[in-house]
Amino acid sequence: CRGLLFEATVVQRYVNPTRRNVEVVYNFPLPFGAVLLSVDVVLGGKSLTGSVVAKAEADVRYEDAIAQGDAAIMLEQTGDGGYCMNLGNLAAREACVITLRYAQALNFEQSGLRLMIPTVIAPRYGDPLDSGHFAPQQVYGNDLTAQYPFNITLRLHGDLARARITCPSHRIGVETSTGAADGATTITLAQQGALDRDFVLVIDRLAHRSLAITARDYADASQFVTLLSLCPTLPESGPGPVAMKILVDCSGSMSGDSMTQASRALLSVVGELDGKDRFSLSRFGS
Numbered sequence: 001c002r003g004l005l006f007e008a009t010v011v012q013r014y015v016n017p018t019r020r021n022v023e024v025v026y027n028f029p030l031p032f033g034a035v036l037l038s039v040d041v042v043l044g045g046k047s048l049t050g051s052v053v054a055k056a057e058a059d060v061r062y063e064d065a066i067a068q069g070d071a072a073i074m075l076e077q078t079g080d081g082g083y084c085m086n087l088g089n090l091a092a093r094e095a096c097v098i099t100l101r102y103a104q105a106l107n108f109e110q111s112g113l114r115l116m117i118p119t120v121i122a123p124r125y126g127d128p129l130d131s132g133h134f135a136p137q138q139v140y141g142n143d144l145t146a147q148y149p150f151n152i153t154l155r156l157h158g159d160l161a162r163a164r165i166t167c168p169s170h171r172i173g174v175e176t177s178t179g180a181a182d183g184a185t186t187i188t189l190a191q192q193g194a195l196d197r198d199f200v201l202v203i204d205r206l207a208h209r210s211l212a213i214t215a216r217d218y219a220d221a222s223q224f225v226t227l228l229s230l231c232p233t234l235p236e237s238g239p240g241p242v243a244m245k246i247l248v249d250c251s252g253s254m255s256g257d258s259m260t261q262a263s264r265a266l267l268s269v270v271g272e273l274d275g276k277d278r279f280s281l282s283r284f285g286s
Contacts, residue, residue, distance in 0.1 A: 001203075002160075004105055005227055007103045008104075009099065011099050017093070019092045025087075029119075034104040043073065043089075044091060046071055065088065066088040066089060082121065113202070113206075115200070119195045147194060150195045152187075154186070154188075156187070160203055160206070161183045167199075169198060173189070210230045210231050243277070245280050248281065
């Protein structure tokens with residue numbers, strides 16, 4: 001975690017215990033609002049990297065590879081916002097390593113940050129085909145006797161490293177390093193974990209609630225991109241009324257959820273004012 005940007009790398013290891021080649025279909029969740037960055041699979045001794053194509057083309061290419069006896073993967077988003085991955089031609093006794101990378105912009109909740117890393121898909125009720133919009137091969141089962149170990153290493157940088165850290169879901173160990181330029185706090189599990197519940201971390205008592213992170217633009221290294229979160233705190237009492245000017249970005253990039261979140265933020269800010277305060281609202285864009 002740097003600023004409000006959380007970036008995760010998830011590594012999963014599986015083995016085909018049978019004496020025949022199998023096709024594996026499994027589902028996995030991502031946090032709400034997270035963006036999947038990359039998928040890499042080592043299958044049959046080959047490193048496979050996913051690329052985005054139309055679903056119809058992906059189905060054809062995947063089935064052709066399976067028919068020819070080649071190792072193949074296909075990943076698609078399911079109707080409930082999760083993801084389903086097909087792993088084709090996993091040979092007998094063969095291992096498979098899956099590496100997922102995703103990023104998520106965290107939001108302040110009650111003056112703190114709450115990070116939730118999902119590890120479990122709970123049983124669903126109702127018809128998975130009609131109400132869940134799953135394809136027949138995507139319908140999954142649950143085995144209460146299955147055991148999957150779980151380990152995590154989480155690093156917090158900057159102001160987050162100096163905040164109060166609690167974990168209501170697991171017992172954790174916290175180690176703080178002062179050697180780095182911005183300092184860092186490393187969080188690990190205090191005992192062996194299992195994929196039986198989601199991992200939840202609460203970060204609060206931050207010195208500042210306005211945070212920013214700057215990095216080089218991926219497409220043009222000479223340019224920089226900044227992710228900025230401003231959380232102004234109005235004083236409970238002061239020498240006089242508040243005069244506030246609000247400027248809102250209403251350009252095309254704000255369509256959809258971004259505009260909805262901006263509207264909620266405006267209502268929240270105005271809700272803190274009283275009858276003696278004044279504010280002006282300006283906008284730019286379309």
